[in-house]
Amino acid sequence: MSQNTLFDKVWDLHKVADLNGGSSQIFIGLHLIHEVTSPQAFGALKDKNLLVKFPSRTIATVDHIVPTDNQSRPFKDNLAEQMIETLEKNCKKHKIKFFNIGSGSQGIVHVVAPELGLTQPGMTIACGDSHTSTHGAFGSIAFGIGTSQVRDVLASQTLAMNKLKVRQIWCKNKLSDGVFAKDLVLHIINKLGVKAGVGYAYEFSGPAIDSLSMEERMTICNMSIEGGARCGYVNPDKVTFNYIKKRQFAPKDENWVKAVAWWKSLVSEKDAIYDDVVKIDASKVEPTVTWGITPGQSIGVSQKIPELNELSIDDQFIAGEAYEYMGLHPGQAIKNTPIDVCFIGSCTNGRISDLRVAAEIVQNHKVSPNVKAFVVPGSEKVAKEAIEEGLDKIFKEAGFQWREPGCSMCLAMNPDKLKGNQVSASSSNRNFKGRQGSPSGRTLLMSPAMVAAAAIEGKVSDVREFIKK
C-alpha cells in the first residue's frame, strides 16, 4: 500500500469518515459542473427534497453542446437550448456561480478552472466528466464521476470511495524537438495498455515531466483516463505556482505565501512507497499517431501498423476489429494516410500553447484542398489571447476555420461532426468507433502540431520535417 505520496496526503486530509460498508467518505473541495451530466442530478435532489450543501464549492460552465459557429440564443438545436436553459435555471436556483457564454470565462470545463486559478494543489476535484483527471497536473486529486455521484456531491460535498493504489510513472530524459506532451502520453498508454490504470492513480514524475509547462502537464494528466486511471497527477513545483499566481481565484497577499508553503508540503516524499513504479524513456518517443479504435493502439509516425502476431493475445481481438473499422492494414505505414478533416481543440489540446505551436507550423502554408480544417479554442480566454496574438489570422489565412470555444468535435454533441467514414486527424483524446459524430467516422489522435502538418499535406505527416524547413 502506498505511503507518503501526494495522493496519500491529499486523500487523508479529505477523509471525513469510514463508511459502514468499508469505503471512505471523501470531501470534494472543488466541484465542477456542466450541462450534460448535471440536469438529472439536480432532478434527483428535487426528488429527494435536498438542497445544495455548499453552493460556493461548485462552479458551472457550458461546453459540450455549444455550437461553435453561431452561439446566439436560442440555439438552433432545441435540445441543446433546453440543456443550457436547464443549467441556467439550476445555477440560479441553487446560487451556483456560472460562467456562461459571453462572460469572458466560458469554455471547456477543464480549460476554464485552471485558467481562473480555481484548480490548485492539494484539492480534491470532481466533475461529471472523465477528463477531470486534467486538474491533477496541479497536484490535486481530480477524477470524473457519474450523475448519481454529482447528486451526492451537490447534496453532501462528499463521495463514497475506495482508496486507489498509486503507480509512479517515472519519465527520464527529455522529449526531442517536434515531440510533445500528447506524444508522450499516447506512448505511455501504448506501453502500459488502456486498462493498466484501473484501480490506480498515476503519478507522473521524473525529469521529462519536470521540464514540461503547466499546459503540457495538463495534456498528460488529461489522458490518464485513457490509460484506465481515474486520476493522474504531477507533484506541484515552481512551474505550478507561477502558473497559478495572480489568477482570478488564486490566494492573495499573505495567503499566497501560506498557500505556497502548504503546497510544497504536499509533494510526494523521497521515501514515499508506491504500489508500482514504471519507467519511460521520453527521449525515445516519436511523434505518435493512433491507428485503431482505442487510444492504446498507437505507433510512432515512422512505424508500421502492427501485425496480429506482434501483439499480445489480449490485444489481438480488438486489433482485428480496428483493422476492419479503420480500413487500415497490418504492416502498412501510418505516414501518408489520407486525411479528410483536421480538428485542433478539446480539453486535451485546446489551450493557448497548443494553438501557438500549431500556428507556427501552418504559418505561410495552405491547408490541402481536400481537407476541412478547423480550430476550436478551449475557452473564451484562450480565444481572446489567440486573437490578441494574431493566431486566428494565421489559421484563417492558411485556410482553417476559426470557431467559438467548446468541446466541439472531440465528442460531437454539437453540430461539428464527421460525415460517413471520413478520416480525422484530431488533437482530442478518443478514437473510439463513432466518437466524432459519424457511426463510421475514423479518428487518428495526434498532437496539435501533427494535426497542423496533416492539414497542410492532406495526409499523416511527420511534423519534424516542418520544423526543419
Place this chain on the structure above:
Amino acid sequence: MKVEFQAPQGKILKVSGNCISLVGDDIDTDRIIPARFLKCVDFESLGDAVFEDDRKDLKGKHPFDLPSNQNASILLVNSNFGCGSSREHAPQALIRWGIKAIIGESFAEIFYSNCLAIGMPCFTLAKKNIKSLQVKAEKGSLFFEIDIKNVIAIEGSTKYNLELKESSKNMFLSGEWDATSALLKNIKLIESKMDNLPYINLNK
C-alpha cells in the same frame, strides 16, 4: 414489449435472469450510448438507444436485438467494459433496457462506480470461465441465479465463485449503494471538514 422500467430500491440480495452475452474487450461508453443521445435532461428514453450504432451495423444480429435475448437481464462481457466517458447514461441505458447485473472479466473504474450508484452490481469472473460461458450462451439460453451475500452464481448444476468488492457487496446488502442518505448522516463531520481545510480558508 418490455415491462415498464422500475429503478432498484433498497437492499439488493439476489439477482436472477437469463444471460445475454456480448463479446469484445474495451467496449467503451460511446458505443454503449453514442453522444448524440446525451442531449436530454432525464434518462427516461435511453433504454431503446443502447448500442444504437453497433446494432444498426449488425442489422438485427446484435445480441441486444436477438429475439432469444429479449427477456435477458444478466449481461456477460469481457475486459475493460465501460471504458472512456464517465457518462452515467451508459449504465442507465443498460438498466432501462432490462439489465440487472453484469458479469465480466474487468470493468472500467468510473463505469463500475456508476453501476454501483444505480443499484446494478458488476461482478468479475476469470477470463476462462467467461469465455466458456460465452460459448455456452451461443448454443442456448443460460439462466443465472446470483446470491450477492455469498458472491456466487448458479447456472444449471454449476456454481461459479464471482468476485465483488467487499465495500460494494456491503452497500448492496444494506441498501446504501444509494449513498446520499448514508453520506448525509455525517453532516457534522462534513461541516467541520469544510471549516478546517487549509485551502478553503486561504481562498476566502
